[in-house]
Amino acid sequence: MPKAARPRRRNPCRSGSGRNDLPLGNTPSPGRNPCRRGALGEGVSRYRAPWREARRHDNPWRSQLDPIVPYCGPAPENLLTAWNLAPLPLALCAAPLALAFLRRDVPRGPAALAAAALFLAFVSPLCALTVALFSARGLHHLVLVLIAAPALALAFPLRLPFARMGGFLGLSLLLWLWHLPAAYTLAWNSHAAYWLMQAGLLGSGFAFWSSVFRVERPAERVASVGLVLALAGQMGLIGAILTFSPRLLYLQHLGATDAYGLSALADQQLAGLIMWVPGMLPLALIGALLLRRGWREASAA
Numbered sequence: 168m169p170k171a172a173r174p175r176r177r178n179p180c181r182s183g184s185g186r187n188d189l190p191l192g193n194t195p196s197p198g199r200n201p202c203r204r205g206a207l208g209e210g211v212s213r214y215r216a217p218w219r220e221a222r223r224h225d226n227p228w229r230s231q232l233d234p235i236v237p238y239c240g241p242a243p244e245n246l247l248t249a250w251n252l253a254p255l256p257l258a259l260c261a262a263p264l265a266l267a268f269l270r271r272d273v274p275r276g277p278a279a280l281a282a283a284a285l286f287l288a289f290v291s292p293l294c295a296l297t298v299a300l301f302s303a304r305g306l307h308h309l310v311l312v313l314i315a316a317p318a319l320a321l322a323f324p325l326r327l328p329f330a331r332m333g334g335f336l337g338l339s340l341l342l343w344l345w346h347l348p349a350a351y352t353l354a355w356n357s358h359a360a361y362w363l364m365q366a367g368l369l370g371s372g373f374a375f376w377s378s379v380f381r382v383e384r385p386a387e388r389v390a391s392v393g394l395v396l397a398l399a400g401q402m403g404l405i406g407a408i409l410t411f412s413p414r415l416l417y418l419q420h421l422g423a424t425d426a427y428g429l430s431a432l433a434d435q436q437l438a439g440l441i442m443w444v445p446g447m448l449p450l451a452l453i454g455a456l457l458l459r460r461g462w463r464e465a466s467a468a
Contacts, residue, residue, distance in 0.1 A: 243292065246292040257290065288307055305439075334371050335398065339401055392461075403447050410439030
């Protein structure tokens with residue numbers, strides 16, 4: 168006797184299936200499409216084959232593709248091993264030393280200091296720590312603006328017209344832009360935007376400090392001191408905004424700061440203190456040294 172044919176399981180959401188084929192107890196409300204998500208009642212959506220559902224949830228790569236990984240990310244689990252050995256930052260660190268050895272007129276001390284500062288900013292675990300802590304991001308910016316850029320200006324001084332005012336305006340714009348939540352999100356989501364903003368910060372600082380260290384006339388020195396103090400005031404204002412803000416401005420660090428014993432808001436306030444106190448002190452010192460130099464030159468004349 169031939170075997171009876173096994174009845175095929177019908178998909179109630181395929182074309183040609185009637186409403187009477189729906190499971191009992193899941194009759195949709197009148198006027199709704201029974202095959203739309205949620206139309207069949209709680210816990211029942213459109214039909215999915217069991218093996219497809221299991222393959223969808225058991226995919227180990229799906230959870231790794233969803234989050235956005237910023238540059239130097241993700242947040243490090245062990246700082247001692249979180250070194251960035253990508254070719255671009257390594258070449259950036261080696262460039263000042265290479266130029267200092269190729270050219271005899273380049274002072275090697277400032278070139279070595281610039282290379283060390285760039286190494287600290289982009290190769291050392293500080294780069295990875297900026298993904299977890301916004302306070303580390305603030306320290307990262309201070310290393311670029313107050314160490315790397317002045318050292319580059321001493322080693323390779325630029326002689327461009329309008330470098331002082333252009334560098335000051337560019338540096339001010341980039342400092343404020345980095346701390347706008349929308350621009351910060353853009354740099355977080357795009358490696359190209361990240362490097363563009365870092366290059367702008369370093370390049371404008373390079374031009375600004377080159378003009379500040381190259382002044383010769385007393386009037387130019389007074390103007391340079393005024394711009395240095397104006398830059399210090401902006402850093403203090405940014406630091407005050409971050410310190411006294413009652414809400415979290417950078418949601419990217421939410422949850423990543425717990426491993427370091429800080430809440431995201433406390434980490435943001437710490438970043439403000441770093442911009443406020445350590446950021447202003449070197450600028451005030453440079454301004455005082457420039458004034459002292461101008462006073463000595465005026466006395467000697």
